[in-house]
Amino acid sequence: MTLSDVRGHSLDLKGIGHAFGTTVALDEIELAVAAGELIALLGPSGCGKTTMLQIIAGFLRPSKGEVRFDGARVEHIPANRRRIGMVFQNYALFPHLSVFENVAYGLRARKRPNAEVAAKVEQMLGLAQMAQFARRLPGELSGGQQQRVALARALAIDPGLVLLDEPFSALDKNLRLDMQIEIKSLLKTFGVTSIIVTHDQEEALSMADRIVVLNKGRIEQIDSPDALYDRPASLFISSFIGHTNLLRGAVTETDRVLLDAGPEINLGRSAQRRRGTAVTISVRPENIAFGAADRPGAIPVTIRATVPLGAVSVTEVLTTSGEAVKISQARAATTTKARAGETAWLAITDTSRISIFSTPADGVQDHQQRSV
Amino acid sequence: MSPADTTASRQLLPALPLAALFFAAFVLPLTALVLVSLFRDPQFSDLSLVQYVRFLSDPFSLKVLSDTLWLGAEVALATLVLAYPLALVYVASGQFMRTLITFLIMLPLLTSTVVRTFAWIVILGRDGIVNSAMLSLGFWQAPARLLYTWEGMVLALTQIQLPLMALPVINSLLRLDGNLTRAAEGLGASRARIFITIVLPLTLPGAIAGWLLVFAAAATAFITQTLVGGGRIILMPSYIYQQAVGVQDWPFAAALSLIFTLAVTGIVFAVGALSRRFVRGVDAA
Ligand SMILES: Nc1ncnc2c1ncn2[C@@H]1O[C@H](COP(=O)(O)OP(=O)(O)OP(=O)(O)O)[C@@H](O)[C@H]1O
Numbered sequence: 001m002t003l004s005d006v007r008g009h010s011l012d013l014k015g016i017g018h019a020f021g022t023t024v025a026l027d028e029i030e031l032a033v034a035a036g037e038l039i040a041l042l043g044p045s046g047c048g049k050t051t052m053l054q055i056i057a058g059f060l061r062p063s064k065g066e067v068r069f070d071g072a073r074v075e076h077i078p079a080n081r082r083r084i085g086m087v088f089q090n091y092a093l094f095p096h097l098s099v100f101e102n103v104a105y106g107l108r109a110r111k112r113p114n115a116e117v118a119a120k121v122e123q124m125l126g127l128a129q130m131a132q133f134a135r136r137l138p139g140e141l142s143g144g145q146q147q148r149v150a151l152a153r154a155l156a157i158d159p160g161l162v163l164l165d166e167p168f169s170a171l172d173k174n175l176r177l178d179m180q181i182e183i184k185s186l187l188k189t190f191g192v193t194s195i196i197v198t199h200d201q202e203e204a205l206s207m208a209d210r211i212v213v214l215n216k217g218r219i220e221q222i223d224s225p226d227a228l229y230d231r232p233a234s235l236f237i238s239s240f241i242g243h244t245n246l247l248r249g250a251v252t253e254t255d256r257v258l259l260d261a262g263p264e265i266n267l268g269r270s271a272q273r274r275r276g277t278a279v280t281i282s283v284r285p286e287n288i289a290f291g292a293a294d295r296p297g298a299i300p301v302t303i304r305a306t307v308p309l310g311a312v313s314v315t316e317v318l319t320t321s322g323e324a325v326k327i328s329q330a331r332a333a334t335t336t337k338a339r340a341g342e343t344a345w346l347a348i349t350d351t352s353r354i355s356i357f358s359t360p361a362d363g364v365q366d367h368q369q370r371s372v
Numbered sequence: 373m374s375p376a377d378t379t380a381s382r383q384l385l386p387a388l389p390l391a392a393l394f395f396a397a398f399v400l401p402l403t404a405l406v407l408v409s410l411f412r413d414p415q416f417s418d419l420s421l422v423q424y425v426r427f428l429s430d431p432f433s434l435k436v437l438s439d440t441l442w443l444g445a446e447v448a449l450a451t452l453v454l455a456y457p458l459a460l461v462y463v464a465s466g467q468f469m470r471t472l473i474t475f476l477i478m479l480p481l482l483t484s485t486v487v488r489t490f491a492w493i494v495i496l497g498r499d500g501i502v503n504s505a506m507l508s509l510g511f512w513q514a515p516a517r518l519l520y521t522w523e524g525m526v527l528a529l530t531q532i533q534l535p536l537m538a539l540p541v542i543n544s545l546l547r548l549d550g551n552l553t554r555a556a557e558g559l560g561a562s563r564a565r566i567f568i569t570i571v572l573p574l575t576l577p578g579a580i581a582g583w584l585l586v587f588a589a590a591a592t593a594f595i596t597q598t599l600v601g602g603g604r605i606i607l608m609p610s611y612i613y614q615q616a617v618g619v620q621d622w623p624f625a626a627a628l629s630l631i632f633t634l635a636v637t638g639i640v641f642a643v644g645a646l647s648r649r650f651v652r653g654v655d656a657a
């Protein structure tokens with residue numbers, strides 16, 4: 001058996017709902033994951049990510065709905081017969097067993113012969129670059145090493161599905177980037193279907209084939225990282241995925257929006273809303289720049305501060321209607337022109353990349369705060 | 373005296389009453405015991421090690437010691453076997469059941485040993501609850517002798533000492549990370565395998581702590597041993613009492629006490645040290 005023969009399950013969630021007492025943790029979840037796909041489950045704290053993983057893994061029986069592996073329903077199958085590799089947030093390595101025995105655990109539970117166990121464990125530890133640590137106890141490993149062991153343990157049972165619950169949250173930032181790349185390539189090598197839970201949108205963007213955005217127990221959007229960034233389905237997503245600037249206004253013509261901050265913007269396409277509708281437009285920081293005062297659509301702003309961030313610098317400005325806007329520029333292009341308190345003008349670079357949303361009744365502020 | 377010395381001695385001042393108590397109630401009597409045990413005869417005539425030689429060369433005395441230690445081990449094992457199911461039920465229960473179980477476990481601690489022991493006499497006696505029930509139900513033809521037997525003593529001591537075992541086991545079970553058992557389950561392990569390979573080793577420090585407490589308590593339980601065991605079974609506590617108060621052989625009684633104390637503490641330390649060697653990677657409770 002070669003590695004590339006190991007294929008993951010396809011996974012279907014149909015009408016999944018779950019409540020803890022009166023708390024509705026999940027509602028009307030519809031999700032189809034293809035075999036071998038790497039999915040990120042992204043959402044703010046308490047939106048139901050862990051609950052969803054526990055339902056897929058079989059630790060929790062959903063209040064309603066169907067879970068299907070390769071088309072067959074599995075709700076009645078207990079967790080220990082589902083062939084799922086789970087990586088826990090705190091790794092949950094068995095502290096009294098050596099690295100070797102941790103990885104061997106699932107094979108021993110399946111009563112595989114010793115020789116096969118040894119061969120498989122060595123192979124897994126080799127892939128995870130942990131071979132020289134086989135005899136150590138988990139407590140004698142660094143965070144990154146523990147994580148590799150946790151993944152090796154999950155993969156050793158040839159799982160049809162690997163579930164990772166915030167696997168990088170305990171690692172520092174540099175190590176986290178390395179591990180993201182390493183683990184993604186390992187999961188792809190195995191061709192195993194994987195779901196990785198995260199509340200870090202950068203992690204989701206960099207690792208996943210598709211991202212499922214969960215909010216308050218419901219799926220808001222399922223899309224590729226690029227589509228999610230360029231065409232967010234809701235105001236919530238536009239501010240949750242990447243940074244964005246939200247400007248309020250109202251539709252004046254089919255293709256025009258008059259911003260509270262001053263100018264009228266020509267969208268170059270239909271706003272698909274009636275005249276007079278209050279809208280909020282989302283403009284990414286790289287799609288907005290300083291420009292001349294007399295340019296059509298120029299937005300007058302007051303400079304607040306400039307923050308250098310390595311390769312780019314971010315300037316924060318305030319519109320006349322009080323919206324905070326961030327502009328990112330290559331640092332080389334930043335001049336000393338922009339000083340705090342001065343007036344400047346902004347121009348939207350590419351109006352076709354603006355997203356438009358109806359302004360929610362509860363205001364925009366709420367969404368922006370949650371995106372932090 | 374340097375300023376540093378003065379502050380150090382000031383800081384030790386609050387510990388003085390405890391130190392005095394420790395000296396008066398532990399060091400002094402122990403020293404007296406050692407001294408008394410070194411006399412040749414009850415008349416305190418000559419110093420010698422003859423009492424120890426007498427103990428070690430007397431098969432009866434050695435048998436009493438080994439029986440006593442064995443009783444402690446057996447009761448501790450029985451409480452251990454009972455404590456795990458109890459603790460597992462406790463951990464799986466809701467708040468109400470937990471309070472109820474805690475109350476039932478603590479109940480024996482709230483009554484005096486004498487009362488609990490007499491309750492067992494009522495239960496196990498010739499006309500006791502067990503005998504009358506079995507006779508009236510027709511299972512037994514004649515009343516069985518339950519009181520004044522080894523088994524009756526083990527039974528009574530097991531019930532009386534159960535809290536000492538149940539509490540540390542419940543405590544270490546509560547501190548077990550639920551993700552560990554979930555991880556084992558996800559890897560395909562059955563309930564039994566999870567218990568043997570994960571739950572048991574990781575709660576072993578609590579179990580050993582409980583085992584040692586019960587061992588020491590059961591081996592030295594003078595009242596219960598005497599009342600439930602009757603005069604038929606001679607164990608170290610009653611043996612010492614008999615030698616001191618009955619025969620008035622104070623030097624031999626002192627030697628017996630010291631040997632018994634050393635044996636019990638020796639086993640406690642040996643089991644503790646052994647368990648630390650074999651239980652790797654587990655926080656001691
Ligand atoms: N065992 C439980 N009993 C009651 N309520 C629960 C339980 N587990 C979760 N909840 C509730 O269900 C909702 C979803 O919880 P869940 O743990 O799935 O969130 P999450 O997305 O994983 O959050 P986080 O990012 O903080 O881990 C929350 O409101 C939570 O309070």
Ligand SMILES: [Mg+2]
Nearest residue numbers: 049050051165
């Ligand atoms: Mg969670």
